[in-house]
Amino acid sequence: MxxxxxxxxxxxxxxxxxxxxxxxxxxxxxxxxxxxxxxxxxxxxxxxxxxxxxxxxxxxxxxxxxxxxxxxxxxxxxxxxxxxxxxxxxxxxxxxxxxxxxxxxxxxxxxxKDKKLAYKVMKALPAFVGPDMKTYELKENEIISTDFLPKPLNDLLLKEGVIETVEE
Missing domain, CATH: 1.20.58.1030 (Methane Monooxygenase Hydroxylase; Chain G, domain 1)
Structure with missing residues (x-):
């Protein structure tokens, strides 16, 4: 009680x-x-x-x-x-x-959402033709925007370690 x-x-x-x-x-x-x-x-x-x-x-x-x-x-x-x-x-x-x-x-x-992402080129690539039939050349330590390359190419280069995501 x-x-x-x-x-x-x-x-x-x-x-x-x-x-x-x-x-x-x-x-x-x-x-x-x-x-x-x-x-x-x-x-x-x-x-x-x-x-x-x-x-x-x-x-x-x-x-x-x-x-x-x-x-x-x-x-x-x-x-x-x-x-x-x-x-x-x-x-x-x-x-x-x-x-x-x-x-x-x-x-x-x-x-x-407010953060701007970009890619840093980790390995240089000589001039090449992308899936959109445009010519690209990547230089080591170059910072490129996420829309510089076509998305499928971004995905492949990220997977292969050629580029990595960074904040702008």
Missing amino acids: LTFDKIRDIERAEKESKKPQKLPENFLSDLRDYLKKKEQLKSSADVHELENVRNIIRRFFESREKKLLEGALYTVRTGLQPENLTKEEQDLFYFLTGRIKNFRENFFSEIQ
């Missing part, structure tokens, strides 16, 4: 720890039941205790939420999963990590 002192002890342990603490089985449902029971009692001591416990619960949840948000960022960066989350917290956690990953992927794909 959950008591005021037990709730306060759980909140203190949560506050003092950097990671989410393991909660007692059915803690959230027991907490709801405790609050409902206290709300039904009308003595001044119960009203005072109810107000205090609501403040403790608010601090407890704020602490857990902060750890959940920081954990989502940490997981996106490292792949390491946090421990001791309730089922509801896990649902929120996976939603947050998904949104953060999606945001990052979209942001960085936009940056990639």
